[in-house]
Amino acid sequence: MEAIFGILISALLTQNFILVKFYGICPFMGVSKKIDTALGMGLAVTFVMALASAACYGINLILIALNLEYMQTVVFILAIASIVQVVEMFLKKSVPALYKALGVFLPLITTNCAVLGVVLVNVQQGYNFLLSTINGAAGGLGFTLAIVLFASIRERVNRSECPECFKGFPIALIAAGLLALSFMGFSGLSIF
Amino acid sequence: MEILIAVAILGGLGLIFGLVLAAASKVFYVESDPRLDQLNECLPGANCGGCGYAGCSAYAEAVFNGEAEIGKCASGGNDCAQAMAAIMGVKAQTVTRKVALVRCSGEKIYDTDGNLTKGAKVKANYEGFKNCLAASKVGGSGPLSCKYGCLGYGSCVKACKYGAMKIVNGVAHVDEDLCVGCMACATVCPRHLIVPVEPDRNVVIACASLAKGAVTTRSCTVGCIGCGLCKKICPNEAITVENNLATIDYSKCTNCGLCATVCPKHLIKDSKVEDLGDPVVQSRNGPVIQA
Numbered sequence: 001m002e003a004i005f006g007i008l009i010s011a012l013l014t015q016n017f018i019l020v021k022f023y024g025i026c027p028f029m030g031v032s033k034k035i036d037t038a039l040g041m042g043l044a045v046t047f048v049m050a051l052a053s054a055a056c057y058g059i060n061l062i063l064i065a066l067n068l069e070y071m072q073t074v075v076f077i078l079a080i081a082s083i084v085q086v087v088e089m090f091l092k093k094s095v096p097a098l099y100k101a102l103g104v105f106l107p108l109i110t111t112n113c114a115v116l117g118v119v120l121v122n123v124q125q126g127y128n129f130l131l132s133t134i135n136g137a138a139g140g141l142g143f144t145l146a147i148v149l150f151a152s153i154r155e156r157v158n159r160s161e162c163p164e165c166f167k168g169f170p171i172a173l174i175a176a177g178l179l180a181l182s183f184m185g186f187s188g189l190s191i192f
Numbered sequence: 193m194e195i196l197i198a199v200a201i202l203g204g205l206g207l208i209f210g211l212v213l214a215a216a217s218k219v220f221y222v223e224s225d226p227r228l229d230q231l232n233e234c235l236p237g238a239n240c241g242g243c244g245y246a247g248c249s250a251y252a253e254a255v256f257n258g259e260a261e262i263g264k265c266a267s268g269g270n271d272c273a274q275a276m277a278a279i280m281g282v283k284a285q286t287v288t289r290k291v292a293l294v295r296c297s298g299e300k301i302y303d304t305d306g307n308l309t310k311g312a313k314v315k316a317n318y319e320g321f322k323n324c325l326a327a328s329k330v331g332g333s334g335p336l337s338c339k340y341g342c343l344g345y346g347s348c349v350k351a352c353k354y355g356a357m358k359i360v361n362g363v364a365h366v367d368e369d370l371c372v373g374c375m376a377c378a379t380v381c382p383r384h385l386i387v388p389v390e391p392d393r394n395v396v397i398a399c400a401s402l403a404k405g406a407v408t409t410r411s412c413t414v415g416c417i418g419c420g421l422c423k424k425i426c427p428n429e430a431i432t433v434e435n436n437l438a439t440i441d442y443s444k445c446t447n448c449g450l451c452a453t454v455c456p457k458h459l460i461k462d463s464k465v466e467d468l469g470d471p472v473v474q475s476r477n478g479p480v481i482q483a
Binding site: 059062063066067068071074075078079081082085086089090092093094096 | 194197198201202205206209212213216217219220221222
């Protein structure tokens with residue numbers, strides 16, 4: 001129980017994948033213009049991360065049994081890419097609105113290093129199946145938290161006056177930096 | 193041996209994932225109407241935005257959903273409209289190709305001493321943003337004496353995705369071979385100078401000045417003063433003079449070019465005829481315009 005709580009705190013706040021580890025910046029900047037799409041993207045990433053963590057745990061067992069640990073990265077990328085493809089097809093069929101809103105960023109989850117990052121962290125920390133899946137889901141929720149917070153900041157910033165040369169991406173990058181800075185404040189929560 | 197196992201594992205995993213994906217593509221197959229793809233293929237794919245939609249595929253979708261009319265694509269022209277109509281099973285009207293026309297001929301020509309010999313007089317040196325909208329806001333009506341004339345800061349050049357616009361001597365020109373008539377330039381022109389015209393016409397009245405003759409003459413050597421000579425000589429009654437400005441109704445015009453021969457300002461241009469030379473605008477005290 002203690003381990004699960006530790007993982008949640010770590011993945012959501014102290015080791016947030018985006019704002020502390022700086023994984024997955026591309027969708028963080030790209031899909032954070034509106035809170036709705038940011039939330040959709042966050043949930044899609046959460047789903048993929050949890051699924052990838054669970055699937056890669058099994059694949060990793062095979063690799064360990066065959067003494068092929070050095071192939072982890074390659075095989076994980078393959079597995080993640082396939083999972084994202086399936087998720088994309090599923091969304092296209094079941095939730096077309098979300099599929100359209102995510103647009104080009106859905107295939108980009110394939111190359112979202114946060115997904116690969118969480119799988120590799122699972123392996124490094126030696127988490128068992130349950131903890132791996134929880135870490136994946138919590139990491140995704142951390143991603144969702146960061147991107148939704150950032151989207152709300154951007155919506156607010158878009159309505160405020162700012163110098164012409166800072167409009168759009170520059171001011172968004174500055175806001176992202178300040179948000180990351182504020183997440184540094186959580187580092188004292190670390191219980192590892 | 194170990195490397196063979198590694199290859200086999202990676203290959204095997206790839207095969208399994210491939211099979212899963214193949215199965216998933218069957219399970220989650222979404223039927224899309226083939227007509228949408230066909231519509232997309234008809235359109236030129238330049239995404240110029242002349243139809244008013246975000247791009248070619250957005251327009252195709254709007255046509256498919258019945259939200260947009262067929263034939264809004266100026267770039268694709270008549271062929272495109274007929275092909276789209278055939279796909280959607282409706283009849284399209286014939287779409288004639290149009291090109292953009294800049295209704296200003298106030299090219300500023302200076303002599304060696306820097307005196308303006310021809311064109312629109314500049315009343316102020318504008319050194320702000322190189323943007324027509326910004327320039328047009330300065331000093332009430334911009335740096336030109338004529339408050340209808342082309343400012344020449346190239347907003348239309350930037351808006352043109354086909355490289356058909358250029359600024360010559362401070363006035364925008366259209367290369368009619370390159371122009372597809374999307375009229376993206378017209379939407380950015382703060383003076384509303386750019387209008388669509390048929391490409392197979394010779395005569396144009398390239399002026400948009402609604403000012404009284406005397407005012408126009410003071411600000412430009414080639415401005416329409418609304419004298420009405422062209423209207424009188426036109427055998428087809430194609431020219432009307434309204435608000436001190438002559439306009440040609442191309443549905444009546446036969447491109448005879450008579451109007452171009454009588455225009456005292458040499459402002460009506462006939463592309464069949466060689467340039468008539470600089471207009472000789474004299475008053476009792478010498479040239480009218482002196483910088």
